[in-house]
Amino acid sequence: MTAEPATAELGIVALPHADGLALPSYETAGSAGMDLRAAVPEDRPLLLLPGKRALVPTGLIMEIPRGYEGQVRPRSGLAFKNGITCLNTPGTIDSDYRGEVKVLLVNLGDEDFIVTRGMRIAQMVFARVDQMQVQPRNEAGQTVRGAGGFGSTGTA
Numbered sequence: 001m002t003a004e005p006a007t008a009e010l011g012i013v014a015l016p017h018a019d020g021l022a023l024p025s026y027e028t029a030g031s032a033g034m035d036l037r038a039a040v041p042e043d044r045p046l047l048l049l050p051g052k053r054a055l056v057p058t059g060l061i062m063e064i065p066r067g068y069e070g071q072v073r074p075r076s077g078l079a080f081k082n083g084i085t086c087l088n089t090p091g092t093i094d095s096d097y098r099g100e101v102k103v104l105l106v107n108l109g110d111e112d113f114i115v116t117r118g119m120r121i122a123q124m125v126f127a128r129v130d131q132m133q134v135q136p137r138n139e140a141g142q143t144v145r146g147a148g149g150f151g152s153t154g155t156a
């Protein structure tokens with residue numbers, strides 16, 4: 001199976017510290033996310049102690065089309081095997097952001113974790129977003145749910 005041609009275009013600027021690293025790409029034709037690689041120095045891998053967090057550079061600046069956002073999400077394999085996840089998941093990359101995309105990893109496991117150069121540490125999913133016009137009102141329209149929430153409908 002080959003991928004359907006993508007309709008939207010993602011501009012990527014690779015910074016010098018991403019030299020030699022593969023650009024993000026979809027691992028399979030139907031992948032929702034493209035994996036992000038750690039642009040840490042080859043000779044200075046990042047040690048993530050249990051309970052600690054770190055902002056991991058990707059070495060990439062992205063030009064996301066207006067009307068889309070980038071979501072930085074954890075990889076399930078790292079989460080399951082090592083307890084490594086994204087602290088602020090899903091991280092939000094705004095379409096007008098022109099800084100380096102970084103991944104806020106946290107080690108929720110009980111062992112040290114070493115992030116090496118080129119390691120695929122997270123994935124980015126692009127989603128359409130709409131902006132809303134804020135409309136102040138005196139009261140909200142009635143619904144069956146009303147103010148019920150936080151388990152109001154039960155579990156069974």
Ligand SMILES: O=c1ccn([C@H]2C[C@H](O)[C@@H](COP(=O)(O)OP(=O)(O)OP(=O)(O)O)O2)c(=O)[nH]1
Nearest residue numbers: 072088091092093094095097100101102103104
């Ligand atoms: O995981 C993340 C989350 C955010 N960002 C960058 C891109 C995003 O566009 C910007 C701002 O993110 P966010 O709005 O979540 O953070 P904030 O704390 O509200 O910062 P700001 O005041 O800059 O909006 O930081 C990342 O590189 N990685």
Ligand SMILES: [Mg+2]
Nearest residue numbers: 092093094097
């Ligand atoms: Mg913000």
